[in-house]
Amino acid sequence: MNKNLTSEDLGKIDQLEKYLSNKNNHFLGYPCTIDFDYSILYKFMKYPINNVGDAFYSGGSYQINTHPFERDVIDFFAQLFKAPENNYWGYITNGSTEGNLYALYLAKRLYPDGIVYFSEDAHYSIEKNIDILSLKSQKIKSQHNGEMDYTDLEEKLSNHQKLPAIIVANIGTTVKEAKDDIKHIHQILDHLRIKNRYIHCDAAFCGSYAQFLSPKPNFDFTEGADSINTSGHKFIGSPIPCGVVIVLKHHKEQVSQYVNVIDSLDDTITGSRNGITSLILWHFIKTVGVEGLKKRLNECLEMTDYAYKQLSAIGIDVWKNPNALTILIPRVSKKLQYKWQLATHQETTHIILRPGITKKMIDRLVKDLEKEIHSHLTTAEESKAGL
């Protein structure tokens, strides 16, 4: 098939590779890890792999799948999140937006008249998913550090004390990497005597390492989570967006549905499912695993300290949450936002130190920022100049 490609087509492919490799070296504002190598898996690009159905169901007539690998990955994350040994279920998603959608869908089927409580700092996928599912919801204020304002939560809950509460906790908000405390949330629910409750932890970025932080955030199944999701293409690293969602099995079994045409259970949001990402995450748990995750976390914490100090040293007003890998600085110019792919939210720009980020990259960014400070080219001046 490759011989049908013209020299122009081949040129485009080469150009794309150069473009991506350059962009990969200027990528400081998103949580995606860049130092992975899954080349041993290239050979699977020639099979119509499809993980349709439930990876834990023993039947299934579509058999070109990677279900055993998917199960290993789910087992790994269930253990990491301290799920009860014989009471968890999960699957590999296309990312945390789908993980959040699945968790809210499950919560809706368990508590059709429940109200979803989520904070101002929750990811935009939460509001979208609430809209898709036509759920009732209440937005909770955030504290300055990005964590949920528990006083506001208690107040809003007390207005609907008779209805089930579906709560989305952020284990690492997108902008400030703030972590909500689900033990505290349970105490509030206890205090208000709200028995029918479901707590979902959106741990898109921090899920894979939150367990190794000290102090450890309260987010896992022993602390009262009903479901947890994390992204595979963020701290873990993947060329294809993906994620993991783990739920308590007894919840999922209450709503499970058998589908004749595939002879399996339709418990996932999409029908056809990516089976390559199961292999990618399997490769990760085998090559990096728990010890590797701890090591990578410590390296990133050190790199964050380094970046924090370098940025402060040139007089920038730097801020971060304790134990976070995300550093906030005042909004930088469009030029630098694009050069370094820096996500910018209102008046702040953030820098995320995840595996693959080197001191050299930080030093070059610091140099660029220093130049910008000296030229006093602020965003306001930039827009005046029509940039």
Ligand SMILES: *Cc1c(COP(=O)(O)O)cnc(C)c1O
């Ligand atoms: C990135 C992110 C998401 C969305 O994840 P995708 O994998 O991009 O769909 C959801 N929640 C939080 C907190 C995030 O940071």
